[in-house]
Amino acid sequence: MKQIRSMLVCLLVAGAGLTFCRAQSTPVQSTPAQQQESPASCQAPEKGARLVLPVNTYNFGNVPRKGGNLEKEFVFRNEGTAPLVIVRVLTSCSCFKATFPKRPVAPGQEGVIRIVYEPLKSEPGTFNKVLQIYSNSVTGRELLTVQGNSVE
Incomplete structure (x- = not known):
């Protein structure tokens, strides 16, 4: 039972982070200072070969x-x-x-x-x-x- 509860908490946290990341990447009028505050995980994809x-x-x-x-x-x-x-x-x-x-x-x-x-x-x-x-x-x-x- 504890494992199921732990798994549900992890899924909720991951879902909240994804929602936050999507909200940050949605085009909204903001100041340049606000744009710089976005989390690292929401920035552009890695540089390199693809x-x-x-x-x-x-x-x-x-x-x-x-x-x-x-x-x-x-x-x-x-x-x-x-x-x-x-x-x-x-x-x-x-x-x-x-x-x-x-x-x-x-x-x-x-x-x-x-x-x-x-x-x-x-x-x-x-x-x-x-x-x-x-x-x-x-x-x-x-x-x-x-x-x-x-x-x-």
């Missing part, structure tokens, strides 16, 4: 298992203030490979992550493969997902 994937999921639908490799390109943008460097990309199986830019992507520029799925290396049926992208982005790790159904 990897943004407009599309992070793709469904290949029904594909023949012996019909060859499936390819898809995912475009990403660096919406940050520093060059974006992709450090590594991890795939969920050996049937799923990815290539990515080795050079930094400048702020405001785009890059492409190209994936190749080899259905012949997997069992027939539904597949759901995940790609983890590690970079210097302030958002942390990003995920790409491809799915479909491999038929004989």
Whole structure:
């Protein structure tokens, strides 16, 4: 019972802080001195690289298992203030490979992550493969997902 009560108090405090932060960020006519008093958590996002994937999921639908490799390109943008460097990309199986830019992507520029799925290396049926992208982005790790159904 004490744990539930403690959890409810934490949720109320977090909700109050979020409400306060939103109220502070709402455009209201105020003096410059009042604008400087906003809490640190309500200020602009962190500076640095920011990897943004407009599309992070793709469904290949029904594909023949012996019909060859499936390819898809995912475009990403660096919406940050520093060059974006992709450090590594991890795939969920050996049937799923990815290539990515080795050079930094400048702020405001785009890059492409190209994936190749080899259905012949997997069992027939539904597949759901995940790609983890590690970079210097302030958002942390990003995920790409491809799915479909491999038929004989």
